[in-house]
Amino acid sequence: MTCRQRPIILVRGLIREKRHWGQFRELLQLAFPERTIVSFDLPGNGHLYRLKSAESICQMRQSLRIQLRLQNIDIACVDIVAISLGGMLAVDWANTFSHEVNSVVLINSSNAAFSPFYRRLNWRVYPSLVSAICTQSTLSRQRKIMALTTNFPHQHQHQQVLCAWVSWAKQYPVSLENAYLQLKAAAAFKVPNKPKQAMLILNSPRDKLVDCSCSEQLAKRWQADFKQHPTAGHDLPLDAPLWTVKQIQQWLNALSC
Helix, strand or coil, rough: CCHHHHEEEECCCCCCCCCHHHHHHHHHHHHHHCCEEEEEECCCCCCHHHCCCCCCHHHHHHHHHHHHHHCCCCCCCEEEEEHHHHHHHHHHHHHCCCHHHHEEEECCCCCCCCCCCCHHHHHHHHHHHHHHHHHHHHHHHHHHHHHHHHCCCCCHHHHHHHHHHHHHHHHHHHHHHHHHHHHHHHHHCCCCCCCCCCEEEEEECCCCCCCCHHHHHHHHHHCCCEEEECCCCCHHHHHHHHHHHHHHHHHHHCCCC
């Protein structure tokens, strides 16, 4: 399989669905016009919201692989771009089925093997996160999630994104049980072994949700390529889509086919 034939798989994080990639996915497709870029919802999220969420990262990974096969997408060799919890799934996939994964890009992810729980989910935001998950108002919930995941919530463009988030959450609401199961699976993820694939780690020192040291530790322990954005929040593809696409494009193009 040539570079131009390899699919790029996008994997979102906790209680998010494939539509939350937003403009970033369109920009990434422009950067790689000849490649197939795909993203699927995990059970409990998006159009699969009625299903019970998986209780482990490996179960989530299997769900994604099954969906890819059902869509007749060749997963013999893929490049994965994943954020937060999605990054854990990507690492598990790369380690367990190494022949299927060519490279991995991790965005603001973490690993219990290298970082304590109070940094993997910044202890300072515990009250805000609980409030966001438990609030009854869809608008209030999505506004609180945006405040946790972006550093520019009041920008006009972000307000338009917020309206979309509210609409999607009403269409496909994530239950409290599924939110808990996803959070539990992420908390338990602990993989000390470095995947053999090429790896790029992207983060921001101003991430409010996950301490930036988590990505720094991953890059240090696994000797991965590492880039930081100075001002963006946890959702780098939302706060800095052009920068994020540029880093991925330059890095993937530099890899040998």
